Amino acid sequence: MAYDTFLKIGAEVEVTSPDHTLRGTLFPAKIVGKGSVDTKFLVEYTTLEAQNDDGERLREEVELVLLRPLPPRERNYAFSFGDNVDAFFGGGWWEGAITEILDGSKKFGVYFRFAKQQFEFGKSCLRLHREWVKGNWVPPLLEKNVSVTEEAKARTRSKLHEGTRVEVCSDEDGLQGAWFAATIVKVVGKDTFLVQYETLKTEDETEFLTEEADRKNMRPYPPEAVKGFKLNDKVDALYNDGWWEGVICKVLRGGRYRVYFEGTGDYMNFDPSELRPHQDWIDETWVMSSQL
Structure with missing residues (x-):
């Protein structure tokens, strides 16, 4: 799907909240008009009500960069431990990771990094997390009843060892959403690592900060990418x-x-x-x- 084909009056979309307290939350909506400038659209939310007593749906202008089409949904998808998912509650989709399988795979424990808590969800309230990348969904629609394989997860585990350069996402207030370069100093447990940061220092500024980090807050250090930026990149x-x-x-x-x-x-x-x-x-x- 080309990027601009969904930007039509009446199209169903999802809106990323610009509110830092709702960072990353996606709310279903419909485009109902053009905005006051070319980079904005007027949307009506499907699940959010206006702040009045009429029960009307909330309408507001949103930036183009906050819009994306509705993602596809697999049928009979077999969620498994470690899957990145979106969970629906509070009228929106929130990104988390499955950390527990309950009641014979009828319920799942989902950990939300932003809240530092785990909540339980039924399968109908979950979907595979996807990113809208260059007019395509990543990962693409899975046609079969499959999930992330144990082999793939094992490859990820093998990449994280002593001396591996990584990036760590902080849970601390004011730092949420930022990635910090670090090196794994020691493998503490299956999903826990001792890392030393490359830029963050201790309170007395005498040495680089060393602390334990959880796997779900880590990723490999990104490769160099060709630079050259334009508007809306x-x-x-x-x-x-x-x-x-x-x-x-x-x-x-x-x-x-x-x-x-x-x-x-x-x-x-x-x-x-x-x-x-x-x-x-x-x-x-x-x-x-x-x-x-």
Whole structure:
């Protein structure tokens, strides 16, 4: 599907919330009109009500970069431990990981990194997590009753050993969503590692910070990608010792770029050396983000 084919009046879409307290949440909606500027659309949410007593659905203008089409759903998909999923509650889809299989695979424990908690869901409230990348869904629709294989998971485990360079996503307030470069110092347990950061230091600033990190908050260090940015490209920006996901909203004079961070609603200017193309670690593969 080409990227712009779903941007029509009446099209069903999902909207990424720009509210930092709801970061990453996807809400189903329908496009009901054009926005006040070319980069915005008027949407009506399917599950959210307006703040009045009429019971009307919430309508608001949203940026193009926050829209994507409805993802496909597999039939008879066999969820398994470690699968990245979206769970539906509170009117939206929230990204998490299956950490427990319950009641003969009728229920699943899903851990949400943003909340640092696990909740139980029935199968009907779960779907495989997907990213909208260059007009295609990643991973693609699985036609058979399959899930991530144990062999694939074993390959991931084998990549994480002493001396491996990784990136770690922090759960601390104010740092959520940022990735920090580190090196595995020691394998503590099956899913726990002692890492030393490359940029974060101890409180007394005398040495680089060393702490335990959980596998679900880690990924391999991304490979170098060809640089060259344009308007609406998704990028990672180096700020406060970590990489933060944003979108180029303006190309400035002198080769600099203005970046919008939807997680916080902030705008900042960066040199090209402080940016890299945004990539997602999906199904054991680095995937370049869509160029919106």
